[in-house]
Amino acid sequence: MPLDAIFFWLFALITLGGAVMTVLSRNAVHSAVWLISSLLGTAGLFLLQKAEFLFAVQIILYIGGIMLLFLFVIMLVNLNQQAKERQFSGQWWIALVVCAVVAVQFGFFVKKGMPELPARAEEIAHTEGNIERLADVLFTQYLVPFEAVSLLLLAAIVGSVLMAKVKRS
Amino acid sequence: MSFTEIGTGHYVALSMALLLIGTLGVLVRRNIVVILMSIELILNAVNINLIAFSEHLQDLNGQVFAIFIITVAVAEAAVGLGLLIALFRNKETVNADEVNLLKW
Numbered sequence: 001m002p003l004d005a006i007f008f009w010l011f012a013l014i015t016l017g018g019a020v021m022t023v024l025s026r027n028a029v030h031s032a033v034w035l036i037s038s039l040l041g042t043a044g045l046f047l048l049q050k051a052e053f054l055f056a057v058q059i060i061l062y063i064g065g066i067m068l069l070f071l072f073v074i075m076l077v078n079l080n081q082q083a084k085e086r087q088f089s090g091q092w093w094i095a096l097v098v099c100a101v102v103a104v105q106f107g108f109f110v111k112k113g114m115p116e117l118p119a120r121a122e123e124i125a126h127t128e129g130n131i132e133r134l135a136d137v138l139f140t141q142y143l144v145p146f147e148a149v150s151l152l153l154l155a156a157i158v159g160s161v162l163m164a165k166v167k168r169s
Numbered sequence: 170m171s172f173t174e175i176g177t178g179h180y181v182a183l184s185m186a187l188l189l190i191g192t193l194g195v196l197v198r199r200n201i202v203v204i205l206m207s208i209e210l211i212l213n214a215v216n217i218n219l220i221a222f223s224e225h226l227q228d229l230n231g232q233v234f235a236i237f238i239i240t241v242a243v244a245e246a247a248v249g250l251g252l253l254i255a256l257f258r259n260k261e262t263v264n265a266d267e268v269n270l271l272k273w
Contacts (some may be wrong), residue, residue, distance in 0.1 A: 001173050002173060004175055005172070005173045005174070005175050008175045012183050015187060016186055016187065016190070019187055019190040019191065019194075019210050020190060022194065022203070022206055022207070022210065023190060023191075023193060023194035023198065023203070023207060025203075028200060028202045028203060031202070031203050031206055032206065035206050035209065035210070038210065038213070039209075039213065042213050042216070042217060045180070045183075045217055045220075046216075046217075046220055049180070049220045049221060049223070049224040050224060051220045051223070051224070051232050051235075053232070054220065054232055054235055054236070054239075057236065057239060058239075061243065062209075062213075062239070062242075065243065066209065066242065066246050069246060069247065069250055070202065070205070070206065070246070070250070073202065073250045073253060073254060074202055076254060076257075077202070077253065077257040077263055078257075079200070079202070079263065082200055082262075082263055082264065085199075085264070086199065087198065087200070088197050088198065089196075089197060089198070089265070089266055090266075092196075092197045095193060096197075098196070099189050099192055099193045099196070102189065102192075103185075103189050106185045106189070107185075110178070110181055110182060110185065114178045114181070117177065117178075117225075118226070120176075120177070120225055121225065121227035121228075122227070124227060130232075133229055134233065134236075137229045137233055138233055138236070145237065149237055149240045149241075152240070152244055153240060153243070153244055155244075156243070156244030156245075156247050156248050157247065159247075159248050159251065160247040160248050160250065160251030161251070162251075163248065163251030163252050163255045164250075164251040164254045164255060166258070
C-alpha cells in the first residue's frame, strides 16, 4: 500500500470521525474539541494535495482563531443546563430521511460523472513554492475580490461588536 | 475507485460525506453553538472539494477560492456568535427551537 494512500485513509478517518462526534456529542465543549480534530484532519488532506499555504491557514486561522472564539462563547453562555436537556430536535427523522435521499443522489451522480472527468493535468515543475504562486495570483488577478473581502471582514467585526454589546438606555 | 490508488474521486466522496454530516448537524441539533460548528464542517467540505480539483487541474484558482471561503467562514462565525450572545442575554436559552419571537 503506497504511503499517500495510508495517509489519505488516516486523515479521512480523523476528519469524518471528528465530524460525526461533533454532531453527536452532548457537551458543547466536547463538540468543539472533536471539531478541532476534524479540522486537523482536513489540514492534513490539504497538505496531501500540495496546498501548503492553506494547510498553515487552516491550523492558524481555523483552529487558532475560530475555535478559540467558539470556546470563549461556550464559556460565556451557560451550557450546563442545556447539556441535561434533549439534544435533538423533534424532526430528526425527517432530516435523516432527507440526508439519506441526498446522499443517494450524490452517490449516483458522482459515480456517473467521475469517468467523464477531464484527465489529470500534467504536473508542472515549478521553481517557486505554493505560497509564492498563490500570492502572485491573489495580488494580481484577484486583487479586487481581495479588497472586497477586507471590507466584508470589517463589516463582520463591526457587526459582531454591535451585536454582543450591552445596550444601556 | 480502488483502495490503494487515491484519486480525485476519493476526495470528492470524502467532501460529500463531510457535507452530509454537517447538514445533518444543522438540521438535527437544538444547540445553536453546535449548529454553527456544523456550518463550519460544511464550509470545510467545500474547501476539500475545491483543493482536490485545484490539484487535479493544476490550477491555483481553487486555492484562492478556498482562501475566500475561509474568510467568509470567519466573518460568519464572528457575527453568528455575536448574535448568540445577544440572544442568550435576552432569552436565557441557546436552543434553536425555543427562539420563536418571529413566530405568530
